[in-house]
Amino acid sequence: MANYTKRVKYKKHKRHINVGARPGSIIIPDDALPPQITIFSFNQDDLQTSKGKDMKTITQQIAKCTDHTHWIKINGLGDAQLIEDIGIFLGINQLVLEDVVNTHQRPKFDEYDGYVFGTSRIIYFNSENELVNCQFSGIVKDNIIISFEESHRDYFEVVTTRLKAGKGTIRTGGPGYIFYALTDTILDNYFVLLSQLGDMIDQTEDKLYQSPDKTIMFDAQQLKRTLITIRRACWPERDKINDMIRSESPEITKDIKLFLRDAYDHCIQAMDMVESYKEVTSSIIDLYLSMVSNRMNEIMKVLTIISVIFIPLTFIAGIYGMNFSRQDDHGHVIKDNMPELYVQHGYVYALIGMFLIGLFQLFIFWKKGWFNKL
Amino acid sequence: MANYTKRVKYKKHKRHINVGARPGSIIIPDDALPPQITIFSFNQDDLQTSKGKDMKTITQQIAKCTDHTHWIKINGLGDAQLIEDIGIFLGINQLVLEDVVNTHQRPKFDEYDGYVFGTSRIIYFNSENELVNCQFSGIVKDNIIISFEESHRDYFEVVTTRLKAGKGTIRTGGPGYIFYALTDTILDNYFVLLSQLGDMIDQTEDKLYQSPDKTIMFDAQQLKRTLITIRRACWPERDKINDMIRSESPEITKDIKLFLRDAYDHCIQAMDMVESYKEVTSSIIDLYLSMVSNRMNEIMKVLTIISVIFIPLTFIAGIYGMNFSRQDDHGHVIKDNMPELYVQHGYVYALIGMFLIGLFQLFIFWKKGWFNKL
Amino acid sequence: MANYTKRVKYKKHKRHINVGARPGSIIIPDDALPPQITIFSFNQDDLQTSKGKDMKTITQQIAKCTDHTHWIKINGLGDAQLIEDIGIFLGINQLVLEDVVNTHQRPKFDEYDGYVFGTSRIIYFNSENELVNCQFSGIVKDNIIISFEESHRDYFEVVTTRLKAGKGTIRTGGPGYIFYALTDTILDNYFVLLSQLGDMIDQTEDKLYQSPDKTIMFDAQQLKRTLITIRRACWPERDKINDMIRSESPEITKDIKLFLRDAYDHCIQAMDMVESYKEVTSSIIDLYLSMVSNRMNEIMKVLTIISVIFIPLTFIAGIYGMNFSRQDDHGHVIKDNMPELYVQHGYVYALIGMFLIGLFQLFIFWKKGWFNKL
């Protein structure tokens, strides 16, 4: 984290706009990754895991474990057929499936007959220090939760670890609890991100106080853009959690709502931090700009003092450097021409005069307060 | 899109203000285009199309196809008589017809006895790269939808294509679904526009980082104005869609409302992008201004360092360029006048002195940190 | 409209504050004009007009035309006695009469027992191009509407013309419709004003792109003040119209409410334009300021390049202009003193040296990108 100035980049993928397309069309972006399916089937005592790449993996596992809760974890959305098969298998609306693959959704929570659907934004710095902003979606129906992630990264490792350990409500809370746990992990990662940004702000402020240079504006710009990204994810996330708390779906039990209220508080806290960080970033910029302005002022003062002192002196030297002739073409002395040059001690008097003029000017500047620090 | 600096222009047409005119007056602007009427009459199995320029085309087609849904598509609003005839034919309020021809309406949705009326803003870059902001209005009554567009451009080609293909709900959803499909197409085009703006912002930002020049301010200005235009269309569009969702007109069926909820989400997403783009544009401006300020600072520093170093040296040279005479008019040596000039090695001492003064000044500047990058 | 820079002035009249005065006091400002009364008595078939200056005119006309609607149009509020007589004649609350003469009311609509009262702001550029902001108030009771205007200007000419022509609902809509028509005329005039401002903004923007000078800031300032004035009138006007729509007074019939809804839309549209114009004005200012900043930058660059190139060269010329003597007082050659001056080709070498130094500096500036356009 030595030099984060060059650090924050944005992984862009083109948005696919199919103007006037039939609503509910499932159109896969070209750069989508092939899906990896992991299924966790668990109850209080048992946990079975299977991996695969197609629909068969899912149907077999669900057929095998009848009294289990199933978490179908799909990493990569590159297979339109799979998404549609899942839609048919569970009876999911086409519009929902479109939202799963069109990965620019704002966080939201929708209730449908027999199932609920939610999305969130996963935001993190990847190993190349690019800011990744991708989509998580989840469908909860009966004893099944399907989670969709864009990348193959094992983002939810902490949740699978807790699941394997089997501690706490995670095995018994049902698919709704898993959905909460995933959302909560995403929120926790916002705090990780905000803590990194907090460090960046501190570094930038230290730089400002110790050795300000023009990278500060770039740093501040990066910070601002990252904060805008987090805020854009956080605001609708709060509304989403609120919708979940007020939801009457059987999937969101009263116990889960208690946890959700906690998540809601975290969300507000994150937004609160974003706003504070934005204000601090703004005041860093203001302070920096005022330092630039002051610096300019100081430079101008040095230039002006030196110039203004020497310009008249140089002029006087120029005067006595003129070649007005003491003699006309006929060799007669022209008495009026620069008599000072021919006077005893003339040179000394000239130097003293210059010195006094310089001194007088310094005195004027001192009176005007130019030697104070404005 | 190589150089979009000169690109965004606004196609202006004068607003016609008829102060104190009777409400409901249909006054056609001078530059309105002559109407082109296209009628699509369709049911699940059949699609008939006819084109024309007057009321007769409409009445004949409607008489002919009795169990069809009719989409009367009117491009060009230059015929007051036609508008009034349609009004009489369908029993439309004069105030509604006035809103159709007075093409500066904000998006809105109004319900009347037996029919509904809605307007939207169509915004796009035309082939001369001018930003066009014109009006779409639609009236839905029974099995008829009439759509009014200002231009002859085939803006809704994608919808007519889907209609001809006959896939999806488009043939069976009734005139309300057509109205939704047109609105949705307009919204999709906002995303096309926003994606173009996103590219412009990226280009401007790249320019800022690579070769900043003063066109950046003009680009930013253009971006801002375009964003203001989209926002002015998007905010009331959201309210309009919301009004449609809460409407109890039989024309807006429950199925359509499901799609409208999707369109509502898109609308919020568009507004969200507009806000983010505005913030990013602002921070580009801030960064650019700080670069200008820094550049000025740098220029001033160079000027000051060079000036301040040479001004005293030039003064010294000036001193020794003075013509104080070594001899008075009588040929006697004046010992006091510039004895330095007659000293062995005087010139070398003078050069060394100047060199040391210059060095001392550089040292002072170095101490003051002027060689650092503020 | 060639030069509107000097154009926007504000006609000020002192506000009269009678601290602690009894509420309902009718205190006439010194500069109020004497009243001119015009009465239009009309029904579907008949229109009678009479003019006068006192109460008698009113009572006679009303006594004469019993089955007519009366519009008592009063221009000029300079006669306290008349106002009080009208109040007694129609049984109007003292607080209402106070609001009529205290012409700094925000637009509002109040319902009283048996009558309604409303005010609006009339805003226009008068023939001396001053921005006039004066008050319109109207009282509607039974079959009578009394309108009060501050000036003698025939502002509502369009309405009286329509009344004389006898077309539309204007003769049959009752006093409430006249009240609506007057309000609507005021609103229409906001659009005239906004259209003038739109032209000014376009002119200012053209000036900015073609020949920016410092009048732009003054223009922008004028635009802003005018926009603030319109906004101050428009916001409460919207609330007023809304109050009228929700009013249950018999004077505001259901038909009038339909028209009022249209006026409400216009009002929002006007506010929308004001906000857009304010944003555009702000961005014009920003652009102008950045141009000033850039201009300064450019000037500094020219100064710096020329200064920095010539300062060292002039110094060198100064060196060789020094008068270090080749001979001491005894006529011996001092070999060390400026031997360059006595060398074959010395002058040519010096010129070449200066030329190379200048070239080197230009190269440095070119490397630093000073010849690019920041």
Next chain:
Amino acid sequence: MANYTKRVKYKKHKRHINVGARPGSIIIPDDALPPQITIFSFNQDDLQTSKGKDMKTITQQIAKCTDHTHWIKINGLGDAQLIEDIGIFLGINQLVLEDVVNTHQRPKFDEYDGYVFGTSRIIYFNSENELVNCQFSGIVKDNIIISFEESHRDYFEVVTTRLKAGKGTIRTGGPGYIFYALTDTILDNYFVLLSQLGDMIDQTEDKLYQSPDKTIMFDAQQLKRTLITIRRACWPERDKINDMIRSESPEITKDIKLFLRDAYDHCIQAMDMVESYKEVTSSIIDLYLSMVSNRMNEIMKVLTIISVIFIPLTFIAGIYGMNFSRQDDHGHVIKDNMPELYVQHGYVYALIGMFLIGLFQLFIFWKKGWFNKL
């Protein structure tokens, strides 16, 4: 009002913070004035006045006039015992009494069992032109109103005059009407203040257009602070009046509520003026800053044009001022050394050359538009 730059000062009194003190503690600030009690006991026909400094004055007067309304006017809060005695006499809650003496309350209106309590901010310029911001509080119970003011100033003179004159509802409206009348007087004085500020703004704007100097920023700063002060008083005042209107206390009769609605309108009008004045002040600052910026620009242009024209010319003069010798030490002519100096008409050619160079530079500047007014 010739020079109000030095005018706006803030009379500060230290806020007394008694951390963790028992709520309801009556702690008198050190600089509080001793109380002056004036009692007006009146009914329609009679008005009796008595003055005093202690509780006895109050009890005697109330005992004496049984069928009167009593207005107990207390100027100066320096006697904790008196405040407590009044509290006990009328059965007032300790928290209310604390609010009376802790004179930093925001305007508010609270209802208690059997009495109501309200505070407002009295704001005015005193005779030393300091902005005074002190507290008015009033308690209305049965037929008694007690008003508390911080200063001995006869701020409510207009109300006592009306009371003595006995005109209007003031004698018969009960203590609630007196409370309204006092509040209304305070509001009227906001308009006096705003009118003074309006004059100041006009003066500042005139100064800006005629002879701008740096006092403008100080003036604007003063205006802003004063506007902030008024706004801080006005916003909660509006809520307070609204609370009074919706109050169901018998002290606030229906008639009074009619007047309060008028006061409410005044309050909104005052806030509206404050907001406009703030915007105008801001745009004065913007305009001034842009003038400073333009002035700098102009100065830089003059400096640059003069410098850039003369620097090369001076360099050329410097060249021909060099002392390259025409003869070497041995008296041989060195042909190469400055042959220009020995040429017929050399001097004239040099002068012409300099003149042409200067002209050429002027032409370049003219081409660059430096002689236009940016």
Next chain:
Amino acid sequence: MANYTKRVKYKKHKRHINVGARPGSIIIPDDALPPQITIFSFNQDDLQTSKGKDMKTITQQIAKCTDHTHWIKINGLGDAQLIEDIGIFLGINQLVLEDVVNTHQRPKFDEYDGYVFGTSRIIYFNSENELVNCQFSGIVKDNIIISFEESHRDYFEVVTTRLKAGKGTIRTGGPGYIFYALTDTILDNYFVLLSQLGDMIDQTEDKLYQSPDKTIMFDAQQLKRTLITIRRACWPERDKINDMIRSESPEITKDIKLFLRDAYDHCIQAMDMVESYKEVTSSIIDLYLSMVSNRMNEIMKVLTIISVIFIPLTFIAGIYGMNFSRQDDHGHVIKDNMPELYVQHGYVYALIGMFLIGLFQLFIFWKKGWFNKL
């Protein structure tokens, strides 16, 4: 408080983020202090105090004093076991305990079955003049209130003093009253802080008027950050108090709600002061920046006037310093070469000419108003 520029520092402790951790985990930060337990058991007549470090202290004291109200005051949160034991002893939800140890909560008030939980932010300048922002939490259940503070500082000394004195409701108001008293003390300290900030603002403003220097920007930056911190605590505190007022818990009695309404007013007053202080700080910054800008202007004017006057004069001196020879190599007089130098009174004429040029320039500057103060 002589120099508070270097004063405001922020005591930072790292936030501990346990991504995906089981909700309700009690994880103690490394820098948490060991707990000090003080128990006050009191009724109207009796007050018993005991101190300790573990659970036993608590259970013994509670067992001993059965008809007392217990205030368990815990300073330092470094013992996870203790927190958990207290949780088990009183039956407190794990999520609540997590909020107690995770000391970055926003102020909030939550009701649970049988107990209530609230947090506030304690903000003060410690003896090293660092701004400390730490957490207070309180749990009220039956006759017990447990308060948790992060530091060992005796922040609530005033409350314990009042408790020992036994005056007022503090002994009889129950644990809810103690909770109110602690919250109120925290609020009172906000006013202490705001009063310190008010002094700082006054000092900064004085500095601005008397001897402005660049520390002003740093001071303003510090003020702003401190104000942001207070506002972040104050806004949710207001909501919290409001929640308490609307709470139906038996712990918050009707009497306490009366006091809470008072605290609510204080909270709004504090927020109001924060907003005013922010505006004043902003306008100080604006004024300072304008002073910097004016100062620059003044410096530039001096530089320009002196430079522009002397540059042409020095050029003329340079001209007459040129060495154009009066004789060609053959000794012939070259009449054209600088004849001015050989003219009678030439030198005097030259000096007079220079003087007139300088005078003319001064006249031009005076005409341009450069000697006015812009």
